[in-house]
Amino acid sequence: MTFDYNERAVWLEELEPDTEPGRGYSLCTGHADRMTPPLAWTLTDRRNVTRLFTPTGSSEVA
Numbered sequence: 001m002t003f004d005y006n007e008r009a010v011w012l013e014e015l016e017p018d019t020e021p022g023r024g025y026s027l028c029t030g031h032a033d034r035m036t037p038p039l040a041w042t043l044t045d046r047r048n049v050t051r052l053f054t055p056t057g058s059s060e061v062a
Helices: 029-033
Strands: 002-004 009-012 042-045
Touching: none
Parallel strands: 009 042
Antiparallel strands: 002 009
């Protein structure tokens, strides 16, 4: 998970084993699936996963 305060945006990305400190947070699938952004923020899910249903509470799902 990465985010930008100025843009009020959150992104869910594929897990990277060599993530640079301070560049984001690693979330397990269960927590990423339940991720909800703060009010007035957008959430973009860029993970390559097959979904049967669209997660609720997301402003944007890619």
